[in-house]
Amino acid sequence: xxxxxxxxxxxxxxxxxxxxxxxxxxxxxxxxxxxxxxxxxxxxxxxxxxxxxxxxxxxxxxxxxxxxxxxxxxxxxxxxxxxxxxxxxxxxxxxxxxxxxxxxxxxxxxxxxxxxxxxxxxxxxxxxxxxxxxxxxxxxxxxxxxxxxxxxxxxxxxxxxxxxxxxxxxxxxxxxxxxxxxxxxxxxxxxxxxxxxxxxxxxxxxxxxxxxxxxxxxxxxxxxxxxxxxxxxxxxxxxxxxxxxxxxxxxxxxxxxxxxxxxxxxxxxxxxxxxxxxxxxxxxxxxxxxxxxxxxxxxxxxxxxxxxxxxxxxxxxxxxxxxxxxxxxxxxxxxxxxxx
Amino acid sequence: xxxxxxxxxxxxxxxxxxxxxxxxxxxxxxxxxxxxxxxxxxxxxxxxxxxxxxxxxxxxxxxxxxxxxxxxxxxxxxxxxxxxxxxxxxxxxxxxxxxxxxxxxxxxxxxxxxxxxxxxxxxxxxxxxxxxxxxxxxxxxxxxxxxxxxxxxxxxxxxxxxxxxxxxxxxxxxxxxxxxxxxxxxxxxxxxxxxxxxxxxxxxxxxxxxxxxxxxxxxxxxxxxxxxxxxxxxxxxxxxxxxxxxxxxxxxxxxxxxxxxxxxxxxxxxxxxxxxxxxxxxxxxxxxxxxxxxxxxxxxxxxxxxxxxxxxxxxx
Numbered sequence: 001x002x003x004x005x006x007x008x009x010x011x012x013x014x015x016x017x018x019x020x021x022x023x024x025x026x027x028x029x030x031x032x033x034x035x036x037x038x039x040x041x042x043x044x045x046x047x048x049x050x051x052x053x054x055x056x057x058x059x060x061x062x063x064x065x066x067x068x069x070x071x072x073x074x075x076x077x078x079x080x081x082x083x084x085x086x087x088x089x090x091x092x093x094x095x096x097x098x099x100x101x102x103x104x105x106x107x108x109x110x111x112x113x114x115x116x117x118x119x120x121x122x123x124x125x126x127x128x129x130x131x132x133x134x135x136x137x138x139x140x141x142x143x144x145x146x147x148x149x150x151x152x153x154x155x156x157x158x159x160x161x162x163x164x165x166x167x168x169x170x171x172x173x174x175x176x177x178x179x180x181x182x183x184x185x186x187x188x189x190x191x192x193x194x195x196x197x198x199x200x201x202x203x204x205x206x207x208x209x210x211x212x213x214x215x216x217x218x219x220x221x222x223x224x225x226x227x228x229x230x231x232x233x234x235x236x237x238x239x240x241x242x243x244x245x246x247x248x249x250x251x252x253x254x255x256x257x258x259x260x261x262x263x264x265x266x267x268x269x270x271x272x273x274x275x276x277x278x279x280x281x282x283x284x285x286x287x288x289x290x291x292x293x294x295x296x297x298x299x300x301x302x303x304x305x306x307x308x309x310x311x312x313x314x315x316x317x318x319x320x321x322x323x324x325x326x327x328x329x330x331x332x333x334x335x336x337x338x339x340x
Numbered sequence: 341x342x343x344x345x346x347x348x349x350x351x352x353x354x355x356x357x358x359x360x361x362x363x364x365x366x367x368x369x370x371x372x373x374x375x376x377x378x379x380x381x382x383x384x385x386x387x388x389x390x391x392x393x394x395x396x397x398x399x400x401x402x403x404x405x406x407x408x409x410x411x412x413x414x415x416x417x418x419x420x421x422x423x424x425x426x427x428x429x430x431x432x433x434x435x436x437x438x439x440x441x442x443x444x445x446x447x448x449x450x451x452x453x454x455x456x457x458x459x460x461x462x463x464x465x466x467x468x469x470x471x472x473x474x475x476x477x478x479x480x481x482x483x484x485x486x487x488x489x490x491x492x493x494x495x496x497x498x499x500x501x502x503x504x505x506x507x508x509x510x511x512x513x514x515x516x517x518x519x520x521x522x523x524x525x526x527x528x529x530x531x532x533x534x535x536x537x538x539x540x541x542x543x544x545x546x547x548x549x550x551x552x553x554x555x556x557x558x559x560x561x562x563x564x565x566x567x568x569x570x571x572x573x574x575x576x577x578x579x580x581x582x583x584x585x586x587x588x589x590x591x592x593x594x595x596x597x598x599x600x601x602x603x604x605x606x607x608x609x610x611x612x613x614x615x616x617x618x619x620x621x622x623x624x625x626x627x628x629x630x631x632x633x634x635x636x637x638x639x640x641x642x643x644x645x646x647x648x649x650x651x652x653x654x655x656x
Contacts, residue, residue: 184355186590186631188597188609192616193624197366273489277598280491281613296491300602304510309499316492324487331483 014068017061026065029058031147034091038144039202055091059084072339076332082325086318090140098133101290105130111310125295125311126302134290135318141291142319145202146272149209153271154264157214158256161221162248166229172222179215187212191274195283202285205278209271220263224256231255258337265330269323276319292319341647345640352636359632360625361411368407372619373398376427379618401427414625424622426615433626437611441630444600444607446518448592450527451534456585459535463542463581468569470547478543482536494529494602501525512603526603530596538584545580549573579649583642590635 017023033055063084070076089096099105099118106116107128113120122131164175182190190212198204228234229252237247278284279293280300287294292315299311366372377397389397398404405413414424423433466478488496502510502525512522549555550573558568597609604610608627615623 180351181355181358184352184632184635185359185628186593186595186612186635188595189612189616189624189628189631192613193363193366196616196619197369269487273491276489277491280598281601282617293491296495304503306499306503309503312495313499316495320488320492323489324484327483327487 012068014065017065018069023062023065026058026062030055030062030087030091034140035144035148037094038140049094052091052094056088056095059088059091063088070332070336073332073336075328075335079325079328079330079332082321083329086139086143086322086325089136090143093137093140096136098136099130101129101133101137102288104128110307122314123310125299126308127298129290131311131314134295135292135314138290138292138295138315139318139322141202141285141289142272142275142293142322145205145285146268146275149206149275150213150264150268150271152206153210153213153267154217154260156210157217158221158253158260160214161218162225162252164218165222165225166248166252167244168226175218176222179218182211182215187274191278192281192283195278200278200283200286205275205284208278209274212274213267213271217260217263217267220259221256224259225252228252228255262330262334262337265326265333269326269330272319272323272326292316341644344643348636348640352632355636356629356632359628360415363625363628364407364411364414364621367619367621367624368410372621373403375619376401376403380427414622418629423626426623427618427620429620429623433622436623437608437626437630440606440608440611443514443605444593444609447523447526447530447596447600447605447607448589450523451530451592452585452588454527455531455535455538455588458531459538460542460578460581462535463539464546464569464574464577466539467543467546467550467577468573470550475543478539482540484536485532486534486536488533490529490533490596491598491602493532494525494599497525497528497532498602501528510603512605514606523605526599526605529599529603530592534588534591538581538588541584542577542581546573546577549577552576575649579646582649583646586638586642586645589638590631593631593634 017026033051033053037051063080066080066084067077070080104127105118106120106124107126111120111123111131113123118130120130120132122135124130125134160175160179164172191208194208194211195204198207225248234247234251237251242250275284276293276296279291280297282297284293285291287298295315296312299308302308302311377394395404417424421434423437425431426433426436429436462478466475469475485493498510502508508524509522510525512526514522555568555573558572559565563572593608595609596607597613599605600607600610601613608630611623612627612631614620615627
C-alpha cells in the first residue's frame, strides 16, 4: 500500500479496537449471553429477555473490526460476512418481530402466502409452524453448540498436544497411542456409540465432538510444540527456572496459535456439519426447539413433493451458507498468513 | 518395508482388540439390554414382565453370561469366521454384512469411476497455470462444493432432479433388485461433495511440480509443452493425489451414513447406524472391525503406492 502522507495518520477507532485485549473482551461480551441464553434458558426466567442486549452491539463492532482487519482478502471478508450474518441473527432473534417458533398455526402454507390471517414469508412446516422463525431461531442452537463443542475439543486437544510435545517420553507414547486408537475408529461409530451410550443432548454432543476431534488437534499441536521447544526463548525460560506448565501455556501456546486458528475455522465447519447430521440421524439435539438438522429430519418424510420441498431446502441452504462462511474465512486467513 | 507393514498390522490388531473391548463394555450395560428387550417385546410386554421372566428372557438370548466369558467366546468365534447373530435382523451377521458391503462397494465403484477422472483432469489443468482464470475458478468452485454438507447436496439434488424434473426416483431402497437409475442421486451427491477436495490436492501437487527446476529445464530445452506435461510433470504430480484417493475409501465406507440414510440405500453405513441405535452388539462389533481393517489397509496401500510411484525411492 502506498503511503500518501508523510505523517502517520491518527489510528481510526476501528484500528484502535484491534488490540487483542479489546477483541477478546468483545468476543466474551458477544458469546457469554448467547451461551447462557441457549444452555440455561429455563433457569433465567424473566431475565431471559434482556440477557442478549449487550451482545448485539458487540457483534456489530466485532464484525466491523474484522472487516477492516481483513480487507486485503475479499474471500475472508465474504466468509466473515456470512458467519457474522448468522451470528447477528442468533443474538438478535428474541428481538426480531417473529412468530413463536413452536406454535402450530396453519400447516403446509407455501412461501409468501397468507393463511389464517398470518403472512408466511417462508411458508410453514407440516405442523404449521412458521419456517422463517424456526430457521432464524435454529441458527442460535447450531452456532452455540457447534462453537462450544469445537472450543472444548481445542482445549483438550491443545492441552494433550502440548504435554505430548513438550514433556515427550512416556507421556508422549501414552497420549499418542490413545490418540491413534481414537483416530482409527470410524468417526461415525465414535459419535453413534458415545451419543447412544450417554443419551442424545447438547452437552453429550460436546463430549462426542471432543473425543472425535481432539486427537487430530493433539497431533497438530504436538508437531508444532516439538518444533518450537528447541527455540532459545524456551531455553531461556527453562534457565530462569519456570515450571513446565508456565512454559507450555505462556511460552509455547502463543507461538502455535497461527496454524491453529486456520484449522479452527475449518473445524468449526466440520462440527456444524456433524451436529446437523447427528440431529438428522436422531442422535443430536432434541425436539421441540428448532434446529436445522431437526427441521430436515422432520420434513424428510412428509415433504417429498416438489410443492413442499421448501421445508427441506431452507434449512439445507442455511446450514450450507454458515459452513461456507467458516470455510471461506479459513481460506482467506490462510492466504493472508502465507502472504506475510 | 515388510517390517513397516508388519508393525502396522500388529497395531491394527491391537486397535481392533481395544475397540472391541470398549464396545463390548458399553453395550453390556443394563440399559442396552433393556433396549433390545423393548424393541423385541414392545413397551407393554416389557413393563408387564416379572423380574424372573426378564432374567429368563436374557438367558434365552445369551445376554446373562458375564462380560468376560461372552467376550472370550465372541473373540474365539470371530477368529474361526463366525461373526455372531443379529438380534434386530434375526440372521447371521456374516451374510448380512457381506450383502451390505457389496452394496456400498457398488456405490464406491461409481463414485470413484466418476470422481477420479473429473478431479484429476480439473486439478492438473488448474495446476498447470497457477493463477489463471481456470485455476481461480476451480479453487472457488471446490471451496463452494466442499462447503455444502452432504445432507444439503442430497436435498438440493433430490428436490430438483427427482421431485422437480422427475428424472430419478427420490429414494434408492432397491426393493426390486438393483436398478441403475436409483443409484444416480447418491453417487452424484458423494461426487459433488468429494471431487473438490481431491482436485485441490492434485492442483497443489501439480503447481508445486510446475515450479521445479527440471520442468524449467525441459521447457528451456525446447520440448513441446504437451510432452513436458505428459511425460515429465504428471508422473510426479500424481503421487500425492493417489494417496489421497486411496484414503477416500475409508470415508466412503463409514463417512457416508447420512447419504445412505437419506436415500434409504441399504449400505454398510446404514447397517452400522441401525445396529448402534438398536443395541445390536454383534453387528456393531463386526462393522467396527471391518471399518478398522479398511482404515488401516487403505493407509498401508497408500504408503506402499507412494513409495512405488515415487521415482526417487528405489528398493534394493
